[in-house]
Amino acid sequence: MSTAEHPLPDDLRADIAALVREELHPRGASVAALRLVQARFRWISTAHLREVAELLRMSVEDLDGIATYFNLLFRKPVGQHVIMLCDSVSCWIMGREHLCAHLCRTLGIRPGETTEDGAITLLPIVCLGHCDHAPALLVNETLHGNVDIASLDRLTDTLRGTLR
Amino acid sequence: MSFPDRPLTAMIDVAAGPPDCMAYERAGGWEAVRRALKNLTPAEVVDTVTRSKLRGRGGAGFGTGQKWSFVPKEPASERRKYLIANADEMEPGTFKDRLLLEGNPLQLVEGMILAAYAIQAGHGIIFLRGEYHLACKRLDQAIAEARHEGWLGENILGSGFSFDIHVHSSAGRYICGEETALLTALEGRRATPRSKPPFPQTGGLWGTPSVVNNVETLCNLPHIITNGPEWFLALGTGTDGGTKLYGVSGRVCRPGTWELPIGTSLREIIEDHAGGMLPGYGLRALLPGGASTAFLDVTALDVAMDYGSVEKAGSRLGTGMAIILDDRTCPVGMIHNLEHFFAQESCGWCTPCRDGLPWVERLLMAIEAGTGEEEDLEQLDRHARMLGTPGRTFCAHAPGAMAPLASGLKLFREDFAEHITQHGCPLQHAARSLERGRDDQHSY
Numbered sequence: 001m002s003t004a005e006h007p008l009p010d011d012l013r014a015d016i017a018a019l020v021r022e023e024l025h026p027r028g029a030s031v032a033a034l035r036l037v038q039a040r041f042r043w044i045s046t047a048h049l050r051e052v053a054e055l056l057r058m059s060v061e062d063l064d065g066i067a068t069y070f071n072l073l074f075r076k077p078v079g080q081h082v083i084m085l086c087d088s089v090s091c092w093i094m095g096r097e098h099l100c101a102h103l104c105r106t107l108g109i110r111p112g113e114t115t116e117d118g119a120i121t122l123l124p125i126v127c128l129g130h131c132d133h134a135p136a137l138l139v140n141e142t143l144h145g146n147v148d149i150a151s152l153d154r155l156t157d158t159l160r161g162t163l164r
Numbered sequence: 165m166s167f168p169d170r171p172l173t174a175m176i177d178v179a180a181g182p183p184d185c186m187a188y189e190r191a192g193g194w195e196a197v198r199r200a201l202k203n204l205t206p207a208e209v210v211d212t213v214t215r216s217k218l219r220g221r222g223g224a225g226f227g228t229g230q231k232w233s234f235v236p237k238e239p240a241s242e243r244r245k246y247l248i249a250n251a252d253e254m255e256p257g258t259f260k261d262r263l264l265l266e267g268n269p270l271q272l273v274e275g276m277i278l279a280a281y282a283i284q285a286g287h288g289i290i291f292l293r294g295e296y297h298l299a300c301k302r303l304d305q306a307i308a309e310a311r312h313e314g315w316l317g318e319n320i321l322g323s324g325f326s327f328d329i330h331v332h333s334s335a336g337r338y339i340c341g342e343e344t345a346l347l348t349a350l351e352g353r354r355a356t357p358r359s360k361p362p363f364p365q366t367g368g369l370w371g372t373p374s375v376v377n378n379v380e381t382l383c384n385l386p387h388i389i390t391n392g393p394e395w396f397l398a399l400g401t402g403t404d405g406g407t408k409l410y411g412v413s414g415r416v417c418r419p420g421t422w423e424l425p426i427g428t429s430l431r432e433i434i435e436d437h438a439g440g441m442l443p444g445y446g447l448r449a450l451l452p453g454g455a456s457t458a459f460l461d462v463t464a465l466d467v468a469m470d471y472g473s474v475e476k477a478g479s480r481l482g483t484g485m486a487i488i489l490d491d492r493t494c495p496v497g498m499i500h501n502l503e504h505f506f507a508q509e510s511c512g513w514c515t516p517c518r519d520g521l522p523w524v525e526r527l528l529m530a531i532e533a534g535t536g537e538e539e540d541l542e543q544l545d546r547h548a549r550m551l552g553t554p555g556r557t558f559c560a561h562a563p564g565a566m567a568p569l570a571s572g573l574k575l576f577r578e579d580f581a582e583h584i585t586q587h588g589c590p591l592q593h594a595a596r597s598l599e600r601g602r603d604d605q606h607s608y
Contacts, residue, residue, distance in 0.1 A: 022330070024370050027352030031335050035294075056352070069354045070335030072294045084295075088256035089455055090413040092501040093493050126338060126505060127256040127455075128295055131413035131487075132420045141297040 007047040012040060016055050026056045030066050034073050043074040071126070079114040079121040081159045084138040088127035094134040100124075102149055106156060119160050167395050171387035172380070172407060173423040176267030182302055185309045188270045194315065196389035197277050201323040204389075206237075209282040213385065216393035217405040222250055222341070222378030223453065223482045225471045234365035235283040235373050240325060245285035246374040247327075248350075249276055249382055251292040251299070252334055252341045256455035256505055257487035260409035261379040263421050265292070265299035268383075269306035273329065275382035277315065278389055280327045283375055288329035291346050291376075294336045303331050338509035342559055343376040345511065356513040357559035380409055401427035404470045412438035414488030415445045421485075427470040433486065434465070446491035449575060453482020455502050456564030458571035459489070478571065494591040495576040496583050499569055500528035506565035514558035520551050521565055531580065534588030541580055544573060 002009045008016075015036055019029040033056060037048050044052075044067055046060075053063040067073050085091075085100055100111065103122055107115050114121040130136035133145025139155065147155075168174050175183050175191050183191065200209050214229025236243065249272060253261040264272060276288050292300055307329050310316045318326045332350060339345045340355045347369050349355035361367075368374025384406055388396045397405035404426045410433050411421040417439030424433065430452065434440065441447050449461045452469065458479040460467065467477045474481045489498055507521035524547050530536045550556060552566030573580065582590055 025351070028350060028370075030352035031349070032333070035333065035335060058352075065354050066352065070294075070337055072336040087501075088505055089451075089498060089501050090257050090487055093414050093487070093489070093498065125295065126254060126336070126509065127258070129253050129259040129262040129293075131257050131259050131485075132411065134413060134419070138295060143298070 006051060007045075008037070008051045009040075012036060013051075013055065016052060020055060027058050027062075030056055030058065030063060031070065031073075034063075034067055038074060042080075043077045049075075077114070079118050081119060081140055082121045082123060083155075083159075084123050084125035084128075085111075086126070086128045086130070086134070086136045086138075087124040088131075090127070090131035091135040096135040099135055099137075099147060099149070099152060102152060103156070106153065117160075120156065167391050168387070169399065169425075170407060170423045171391075171399075172264065172271070172383050172409065173267070175271065176263065178263075178267060182266065182268050182306065183270065185270065185313050185315075188268075192390065193270060193274060193386070196386035197274055197281075197315065198321065200278055200281055200389055201321045201325060206282050206284050209278060209389065212393055213282065213388055216388045216396040217403075218381065218384055218388060218396065219404060219471060220378055221380035221384075221408070221484075223255065223456075223480070225481065228377065228381055231365070231377070232279070232283050232375060234363060235285075235375060236366065238284065240280070240284040240286040240327070243284075244287065244370075244372045245283060246287045246289060246369045246372060247276055247280040247283060247285040248288070248346070248369070248374060248376045249290045249379055250341060250343065250346060250376050251290050251296070251379045252346065253296075253379070254293055254336075254338045254341055255483050255485070256502070257413055257451065258411070258454050258483040258485040259413075260411055260421050260483060260485055262296060262299060263409065264379055264383050265296065266302055269299075269303045270310060271383050271386060272303075272379055273306055273310050273315070275385040276329060277320070277327055278385040279375065279377060279382055281325055283373070284325075285373075285375070286327055288327060289350065289369075290329060290331045291340065291350065292331055292333050293340075294334050300331060300333055307331065337511070338505075339511045339559075339561060342561070345559070346376060347374065354511070356511045357561075359558070399425055400470070401425045402468055402470045403472065408469065408484050410437070410469060411485040412488060413485070414450075415442045415490040415493075416440065416488055417442055427468040427473070429466050429468055430460075430486065431465040433469065434488070441488075441490065444492075447488060448491045448493075449489045449495070451487040451489075451568060452479050453484050453486070455487070455505060456480075456567055457482040458567040459575050460571075461575055480567070492591065494532070494589050495572060495579050496528065496532050497589060497592065499572045499576075500525065500532050502568050503528055503565060506561065510561060516551055517557045517562040517565075520547055521562065523547065524551075524565075524569065531583045532589050532592070534583070534586075536584045538584060541573070541584070544569065548573060 016033045020026045023029045053060045136145045218228045219225045340349045344358035345355040364374045408426040413419045422437045449459045464477045503525045507525040510517045512518045527540045548566045548570035551562040
């Protein structure tokens with residue numbers, strides 16, 4: 001249960017407290033705790049950040065320094081699905097710009113934006129370690145390789161049909 | 165007993181998934197931990213690894229045994245120490261550690277037990293990049309299984325040595341691959357590198373003695389302990405010992421990763437294993453070991469891919485994962501892409517790197533877009549020189565970023581000049597008019 005005073009649900013508070021107990025110092029759990037919050041809410045709101053900071057015995061500013069430092073922590077709301085299209089060198093050589101332009105056109109958004117229906121957010125991501133199958137992308141937690149226009153279209157159709 | 169010539173990947177079957185504890189043991193796994201914990205002292209493990217001449221496979225190439233030798237010698241039960249696996253594989257063009265993590269996570273677990281025993285560390289951490297979801301799942305599974313079977317935990321094999329592993333799933337920053345930045349990240353701070361000394365071996369995570377080893381480095385250890393340092397040394401073709409995971413990406417017939425004797429030539433890797441260039445594409449140049457290594461051109465194809473030879477040729481072995489620039493891809497565009505990455509991933513701690521890299525990126529963007537001027541090349545030369553010299557920035561990030569730029573400015577001077585005189589990218593113009601012919605709607 002979450003309240004105005006404690007916007008985080010009780011079970012999440014308990015999970016974060018457990019993470020803290022495993023660390024030599026509470027702040028060592030900061031990335032793991034923020035990832036837990038994001039896994040539940042898809043992003044990290046200021047209200048949630050505040051509460052996590054309290055649990056980690058850190059200042060809000062200190063924790064926000066962490067939250068804004070890492071590429072995979074979101075401090076703004078994202079869509080139901082997040083497409084991360086690799087923008088590093090091997091994928092660039094293999095034509096990722098072309099795919100990015102196509103995605104932007106079909107979704108009607110630019111990288112960093114979310115579709116109007118809240119279904120899909122498109123983000124650039126650094127090398128996914130799938131360069132032998134470039135161009136590559138990550139949809140939520142699933143890695144896709146050898147992506148082309150046809151597979152992109154199938155992918156966005158599927159994502160729009162299966163909103164979480 | 166037969167000695168394997170591809171020890172790291174012998175048990176990896178991508179289609180079948182990783183071996184479980186039983187299958188791992190049947191294939192010769194846990195043999196090294198048994199031998200080390202029952203018959204060898206920690207000092208003897210360090211000595212064996214030192215004699216094997218194993219060097220760090222993450223890119224820097226520091227001697228593994230030597231790295232361990234600086235750790236204070238108290239037993240694990242008397243002093244808190246950490247052994248950390250660097251699985252933050254984020255070097256663009258590099259996809260070797262993912263193969264080891266997903267393909268045989270128990271091999272890494274066994275390697276970590278051996279390294280931890282050698283330095284007498286009771287605490288193990290795998291610093292895993294956040295995007296490696298499948299690797300995370302498989303590591304968690306492997307660790308739980310190893311713990312259940314008694315390979316991790318209290319008093320392993322009745323030796324009195326206790327050790328356990330925790331997976332830290334990071335949240336994505338290239339600089340975390342730098343070992344002191346990695347430690348800072350684990351302490352729940354913005355991952356800026358630290359000044360040395362103190363070195364991690366004496367003052368690492370939370371101020372305690374810590375060793376950070378790359379995944380591939382650690383995966384070599386079970387085989388060195390089982391088969392001996394002489395066997396390992398004989399695997400290499402030159403002065404370095406062992407095999408190396410090599411890889412190729414770009415417009416080749418069969419991009420991929422292969423475990424080969426360290427010192428295999430670039431030509432063999434590209435022509436025999438990657439199958440050469442795709443029809444219609446020629447090889448123009450390559451980055452031999454990831455984004456932060458200097459370009460080599462076709463005259464360097466016979467260079468042996470070991471630490472010394474690649475350095476002699478003017479680059480670095482780095483991660484050993486080559487990125488191919490073909491003759492239909494713009495070198496200026498490629499370097500712009502690389503510098504965009506380095507500018508974005510600068511941690512922002514020191515001014516030359518934080519401000520210099522975005523400057524470089526903007527200059528390259530302008531040149532690629534056709535608004536570059538003659539002076540911009542001088543400005544790029546100056547940055548390559550100033551930021552490329554180690555010691556002028558806080559860590560090795562900026563020098564790494566300048567390696568492809570400095571070498572590219574020399575190798576592709578004419579391409580840069582052409583961009584400026586023709587007010588744009590000659591290849592891009594060709595590609596665009598081709599695109600327009602195919603698809604009127606297409607816009608870049």
